[in-house]
Amino acid sequence: MIEEIKNIAGKLLKNGDIGLFIGYGRNSLGDVIPVFIQKEKDVKTLVWGSDCFYNLTTYLTDRDITRLQEGSIGILLKGCDQKALKVLISESQVRRERIKIIGVTCDGMKNPDGSILSKCETCDVHDPDPALCDAVIGGKSTKKEAKDDFADVAAVDALDSSARREHWNRYFKRCIRCYACRNVCPLCYCKECVLDEHNPQWVSPSPSADNNMFFHIIRAYHLTGRCIDCGECERVCPVGIPLRRINRKMIQAVRESFDFEAGKDQKTKSPLTWFRQEDPEDFF
Amino acid sequence: MKIVGFLCNWCSYAGADLAGISRLQYPADIRIIRVPCSGRVNPMLILKCFQKGIDGVLVSGCHPGDCHYQEGNYYTRRRMLMLRSLLDYFGIDRRRFHVSWVSASEGVKWADVVKKVVEDVRAATEEGTRKVTGTEQIDHDRGN
Amino acid sequence: MGVLKPGSFFSLLKENGLLMESLVLQKNEFTKILKRAMNDHEVIGPREEDGRVYFRPLECMDELIWEFDNTVNNIKDFFFPPRQELYELKEETIVTFENACAKKRIILFARPCDARALKILDKLFLEDYEDRLYKAARDNTTVMGLSCQAPDQRCFCLSLGGSPFGTEGLDVLITAFQNDRLIISLITEKGEDIFKGKGNKAKQEELQSFERVKKKAEESVKREIRIPENLPDQFNSEYWRDVSRACISCGVCTYLCPTCHCFDIVDEENLRIRCWDTCSFNNFTRMASGENPRKNKFERYRQRIYHKFSYYKINFDDFACVGCGRCSSYCPVKMDIVEIVNNAGSSR
16 A cells, blocks of 8 residues: 555656645654655655554644645545544635545554554544545455444543542643643644633643643533544643543534534534524523 | 623523512522623633632523524523533533523523522532632642 | 862762762662651652553652653652742732742652753753752752663663763662662762661672673663754754654643753732743744744744754753653654754755
8 A cells, every 4th residue: 555655645746736745654763753745756755554643634734834835735644534634624724625635544553562542443434535535545444343332431421520520630630731632633723722822811821630621621622523533632642641531522422412423524514603493402 | 609690681681680670589699790692601701710619600591592693592502511511521510500591581580590500509519529629730849 | 160168079979970889778678768768758759650650759668660661751840840839929918939848858760861850950940040949849859760771772861971870960879689689879968868877888799790780771772862063053954844844832842851941930810830831832932012933833843952952052061951762752743853963964
């Protein structure tokens, strides 16, 4: 598959169809890294494997990458990454005409110890979406997905209020407010994040357990109906906070209350921006 | 006990006013903030209330379908439903955050809603072993 | 640089690993000594939390982890904490938090790189302007190091003047030995005080064994950072734009770095607090006018490299890096500082 990827990327660059190709490479220590190729001769540095877990879509909302780039941008996307892109297109953050999407079949990413990532076990988009991508690589995946039972969310729901506070406090005491989770997220693209605002200051930047909790509540709320569970936030957290457990709660809530799932198509907008007359409620 | 109420000007605030004129008794724990529409209530304002140590929050607006601005409260409905779930998930008890639809003529309902909210918040406070906020952190200075 | 006080020459020799007294202690005796110390000291050491190891205040010696690569956080957390209360406004009076350290403290098993970072931070926090909270923490803390007998392949302390058996910044260096023994190298008086009269003086064979293990460890550190001589000339190179593309401008590298020290001051109600900040953030240099001299990502990434490998050297005669490797290991996109610095000299 890697040869096909290199081929397509090389051709696009050579023909001037794109000015930049975003894909995966490796550094001198053997770690997979995101690479930004502008010359055809550099496509040989591209790699593909079961450790290519980065969601490269995040770079399409990075103004340092997109603003000064001439021409179109080519990008290699797995199924989960494509979901993020669909949300971005529906929110008018990416102009579809400006990108060339190479979709690649993914049988699931693996941890360094060889075990499959938990998010990949319940993935239902192993095959690239031909309706979205300009080119698709790899045939049909042989992976069958397991049903997502949201057991991690249910475990927290089973606790009573105080126990829940204690459960989250244990993690939020460790949070150092590095914002790696926010910055890596493809859907956190606000030029001026509400958390950086000082006038008014919604949450204090200092890392106490309570401040940190409110930071995560705000981020989870802003992702409600938009998060597609790519899991990058949890992967990048240096102190191992189970962030997917938070966003998945809202994914489940949105599914149950509004019968909505983010990232299914390029048109439907996030459920909090529209309504139905018969929406559910349990208010007075 | 401090409870903050965000009341929409056209329905709920008028309803609360009617309750006052009718000399209906209801707990004084609630402090009211008048907003043009319940749809104006940014969820971040509600979070700010909890950060400041407010014990409970109530958002009250026109009945769905009767919004003075046509659609405002439809958005409120979706937002607050999600926010309530999210706060509950973090251990900020459902009983601390309520939403109600009170029209301008529902003075009696308003008094009932406040009584119910105060009851719920009191129950949550008594059962809860932690204050809503504090400045707990890993004590690098003082020893944990 | 000031008058050399009598006795300080010997301290200098000791601190640099010469003239050091070494004793041998059984592991369980060491644990007993520390357990007793817990009565009037706060003991901080590596502890496991959800599969990762962190330096935390210990509740009991059973929590102490003896074998680990390196912790997520480092010991700067205890001298320059992520959140530190400075003043409180109480009824129109300002109450200053004078001595942050209520109790005397012992930090166990700091790696030599993390300890060396303290010496680098001292230059900033204690020289021209003495930071009272940092000073109180430094004065009240005894730092016991754990030598690295099997350095991680990502470490590069040697090329920055450090060593897996380094003694800079440490009061005591502990080396694990066979048969549950520990060789304890006493570096400063603070260290000597804790182990006074304990254990046995290290025998000649034991010291020779120690030297062998030390040499082996130092030879196994293969990774090298080579800061280019012409780094100052590369400031305007396109290189910085190329290498910083993947960066997501978060704070992981700076917050986990043992030598990074930037902070912000915020007010929470009536408390004035100092908290960590990072030059990686977009609005780190944004001014009240809205003007931001480093609004582009590459400017910020370049700044980080230059601060560590050029400006700090010029101002304080030391590179602001100890080669622990945390920045690359925990970077969300695995930006490799060694590769980036090594190639900076030959960029176009």
